[in-house]
Amino acid sequence: MNHSSYKEYVDQVISVVPEEMDQEFIDLLKEEINPLAEKFWTEHLIGERDTYQLSDDDIELVWKNATIKMIENTLAKLSDFGLIDALVNKGGEIAYKISEDGEDYVKNVLKE
Secondary structure, X not given: OOOOOXXXXXXXXXXXXXXXXXXXXXXXXXXXXXHHHHHHHHHHHOOXXXXXXXXXXXXXXXXXXXXXXXXXXXXXXXXXXXXXEEEEOXXXXXXXXXXXXXXXXXXXXXXX
């Protein structure tokens, strides 16, 4: 299928994402796909690429990156609500643990 713009192509790629997916995740997918699709579109127009379409590997990477961002966003929200604490280890990596408020919240939810 030929597309009139990279945005039309991105819309087609996104259209295969199941409707029940979280809108935030779909938006993150678009954020990941758009710059790559625009780059490939331009390279195709100037003859540097045979196609403007993303490969299966490109799509897999986009999906992985969007998933990582979704997890990071979720952890940030849980931290903002005080349900988890973020800790930085000696290597500079961030680790998370449930906070006291988080433990209380879980206990209350389990009681219901």
